[in-house]
Amino acid sequence: MQTEEMSMKSKIIYIVFVCFITLLIWLGDEGHRPLAYTGSELLHSVGLIDSEYGLVIREAVSRNGAVANTPQYVMNKGSYTATLRYRAEAEDSVLELWEQGKKMAGWSIDPSETEMTVDFTLPKDMKQLQLRVNYSGKGELTVQELEIRPYTLFYSDSYFFMLLFLSCSLLLWWYLQGGSARFSREQIVDWGVILGVALLATTPMMQTYLYNGDDLCYHLARLEGLKDGILDGQIPVNIQPDGLKGNGYLNTMYPYLFLYIGAFLRICRVSLGLSYKMLIFLANLASAVCAYTAVKSMCRSRRSVILAVVLYTLMPYRFTNIFSRGDLGETLALIFWPLIIAGLYHVILGERRRWYYLVIGFSGVLQSHILSAAFVAVFCVITALCFCVRIFQEKRYKEIGRAAGMTLLLNLWYLVPFLYYYFGEELSTEVLRWSGYFEQSVNPSNFTQSISLYNKQYFSLGLALLGCVGIGLLRFLCERQRERTGQDGYLLYLFVTGCVLAYMTTGYFPSLALLDNELFENIVTMIQFPWRFLGPASACFLFVGAIGLAESQILAPYRNLVFTLLVGLNLLVIVSVPMDNNHMPYKNAEAVASKGHESKLAANIGLFYPHEWRIEGASDERMVSNVVTSDMHSVTVHSFEKKGTKAAVSYTAVREGCFIELPIQGYLGYSASDENGERLETERGGGARIRIRTIGDGMEHRVYVRYGRLPLFIAANLVSAATIAGIGWRLYRKKRVKAG
Numbered sequence: 001m002q003t004e005e006m007s008m009k010s011k012i013i014y015i016v017f018v019c020f021i022t023l024l025i026w027l028g029d030e031g032h033r034p035l036a037y038t039g040s041e042l043l044h045s046v047g048l049i050d051s052e053y054g055l056v057i058r059e060a061v062s063r064n065g066a067v068a069n070t071p072q073y074v075m076n077k078g079s080y081t082a083t084l085r086y087r088a089e090a091e092d093s094v095l096e097l098w099e100q101g102k103k104m105a106g107w108s109i110d111p112s113e114t115e116m117t118v119d120f121t122l123p124k125d126m127k128q129l130q131l132r133v134n135y136s137g138k139g140e141l142t143v144q145e146l147e148i149r150p151y152t153l154f155y156s157d158s159y160f161f162m163l164l165f166l167s168c169s170l171l172l173w174w175y176l177q178g179g180s181a182r183f184s185r186e187q188i189v190d191w192g193v194i195l196g197v198a199l200l201a202t203t204p205m206m207q208t209y210l211y212n213g214d215d216l217c218y219h220l221a222r223l224e225g226l227k228d229g230i231l232d233g234q235i236p237v238n239i240q241p242d243g244l245k246g247n248g249y250l251n252t253m254y255p256y257l258f259l260y261i262g263a264f265l266r267i268c269r270v271s272l273g274l275s276y277k278m279l280i281f282l283a284n285l286a287s288a289v290c291a292y293t294a295v296k297s298m299c300r301s302r303r304s305v306i307l308a309v310v311l312y313t314l315m316p317y318r319f320t321n322i323f324s325r326g327d328l329g330e331t332l333a334l335i336f337w338p339l340i341i342a343g344l345y346h347v348i349l350g351e352r353r354r355w356y357y358l359v360i361g362f363s364g365v366l367q368s369h370i371l372s373a374a375f376v377a378v379f380c381v382i383t384a385l386c387f388c389v390r391i392f393q394e395k396r397y398k399e400i401g402r403a404a405g406m407t408l409l410l411n412l413w414y415l416v417p418f419l420y421y422y423f424g425e426e427l428s429t430e431v432l433r434w435s436g437y438f439e440q441s442v443n444p445s446n447f448t449q450s451i452s453l454y455n456k457q458y459f460s461l462g463l464a465l466l467g468c469v470g471i472g473l474l475r476f477l478c479e480r481q482r483e484r485t486g487q488d489g490y491l492l493y494l495f496v497t498g499c500v501l502a503y504m505t506t507g508y509f510p511s512l513a514l515l516d517n518e519l520f521e522n523i524v525t526m527i528q529f530p531w532r533f534l535g536p537a538s539a540c541f542l543f544v545g546a547i548g549l550a551e552s553q554i555l556a557p558y559r560n561l562v563f564t565l566l567v568g569l570n571l572l573v574i575v576s577v578p579m580d581n582n583h584m585p586y587k588n589a590e591a592v593a594s595k596g597h598e599s600k601l602a603a604n605i606g607l608f609y610p611h612e613w614r615i616e617g618a619s620d621e622r623m624v625s626n627v628v629t630s631d632m633h634s635v636t637v638h639s640f641e642k643k644g645t646k647a648a649v650s651y652t653a654v655r656e657g658c659f660i661e662l663p664i665q666g667y668l669g670y671s672a673s674d675e676n677g678e679r680l681e682t683e684r685g686g687g688a689r690i691r692i693r694t695i696g697d698g699m700e701h702r703v704y705v706r707y708g709r710l711p712l713f714i715a716a717n718l719v720s721a722a723t724i725a726g727i728g729w730r731l732y733r734k735k736r737v738k739a740g
Helices: 008-027 157-176 185-205 216-231 259-267 272-296 302-313 316-325 328-334 337-348 352-366 370-386 388-393 397-410 412-424 444-448 463-478 486-504 518-527 530-551 556-576 595-600 711-739
Strands: 035-038 055-057 065-069 073-075 078-088 094-099 102-108 115-122 126-135 141-150 635-643 646-653 659-665 670-674 689-693 700-707
Touching: 008 157, 055 065, 078 094, 094 115, 102 115, 126 141, 185 272, 185 302, 185 316, 185 556, 216 259, 216 272, 216 328, 259 272, 272 302, 272 316, 272 328, 272 337, 272 530, 272 595, 302 463, 302 530, 302 556, 316 328, 316 530, 328 352, 328 370, 328 530, 337 352, 337 370, 337 397, 337 486, 337 530, 352 370, 352 397, 370 388, 370 486, 370 530, 388 397, 397 412, 397 711, 412 711, 444 463, 463 486, 463 530, 463 556, 486 530, 518 530, 530 556, 635 659, 646 659, 659 700, 670 689, 689 700
Parallel strands: none
Antiparallel strands: 035 141, 055 141, 065 126, 073 126, 078 115, 078 141, 094 102, 094 126, 635 646, 646 700, 659 689, 670 700
């Protein structure tokens, strides 16, 4: 495809337009604007609101202590200014700065003044930063306004958008200058549709706030913890060093490869809220690409391929995971189901050289969600058993072996630490296994509807995918006279599998009766929710409908009509995602603090570290932030420093038999040494802390604790790295041979 080169006039107009938009993005930067609250907007449980929206605290409340506070912020390291406007009748009230339940600083409120300004510096990124007004219990205290202002920026979101816009502008410039000659018109249209659908799927995220899904607070904590681990020098990151009040939280038990993208944005000081939204956009884009690639490899109809892109990217269950459940892991895993289905087809029936589809698909699921990886493994085994005769007749087990071996080698870097900690560490896993399976079953009537996020237990296939079910029924029941192909048999298998999986999500499936069976109970307590089957069921129906529309003889005269109907029905998913009742990003023109601040700093959601994957005994109430001694009269702690997974403590003990406990969860991999570099024995103390026996000679000693990668982990990393390098070298050689 040839294009005319841009004229000089067009080039000038284009450059001026790009510069103008870039300027507007820069002018709209909120990163330097202050957070401001009136007294009535602060979190409070006591007090009265006066006519100026101030919070009035009187002695009559019979209470002292924290009476008003800001939300908890994820705040970047740096210098900030806090300004409190108030009226106070008595002394001893204090403005305090807290982080993860630990007081960092405090400033007395002077009753002779009406405004105080204090500066504070954060030495590292904070997880739950909060300002509190501590009331003395004497006299009247009126909190009029509290403001937090950065010396530089809260976040660099606008600069990120500027860079993104300029990059897209350069890409478009290259295209207009003749770069499109490398692509056909059909390719340009297809990729335009993919990008457009991905953007459309992301529009509910284009708000100044985040939807607070069920598990969102946990995934935000993972994203922030991964960033901390990278800055600590861990690659791969096994420990989130600053989680759980700085005690550390195990990172290897939940796949995190794709979270590196968001973690990198956080390192560049992009806000936590926008980093998460970018992950969702990339997940939408990747879902569209995988659906396009997978269906195109099995079907020549561009209409069906585009239909697959729209139906899969706008699939109701994906939207439920993103907006209602906040399940980032399963959202990422769903990206790769089309590649799994297409990969199995090619390994068993199609082009056997495309076995790498299965490698990419399985690896992607494994690096997203462990339970989904288990689903995929079972799906692959059942599929292989159903087509075992064909596999052995055509010796396709060779490709299956290659796919399995390559998948294992590529993912060894993650699997080894996961299995090591799962079987070798005393981890708390009770919360992961509960038998509420039957109670969480889906009402089949929901299958016919679109999506509603107001009901947290609302799950649907959607009308479009039910239309795919109808296409499958039409083909398999009404077109018997046509000669069946291997692809027809595979689509029939997908149709039956999808129906079985959908049936297993409903209350009609006898799960309550089967819970008496020990094997079934063990399985469903790990699965937890039957609606998890909706994802793979939807993927199966997608292939049946998209390819069936292209192959059906009965529907041949109506293909365009059916295509339009299914796409239109699926667009209802976007329409039905509820927006905030206040459709404006700001409450009023005078508001200084925006919803954008609240969302970007995660103040409206917060971070959460679940009980699972902690060491047994590491409950919240047993977490501490300081060194604990066995006998405060015999052991004196002089200093304690912790940075990432490295810590140093100096102490003096006057008698033997004592110990110190560091505020670090003692996961396998931590080691301790003394000031001479000699290795020290560590024990598991209270709250799963690292315990070290002291030397009672009355002299000052220093202990160094750090997390170090185990040799087994390093070996696994090297194997995976060598596998990736080998694949890269082979592709490079193949490209050179082809070019030559």
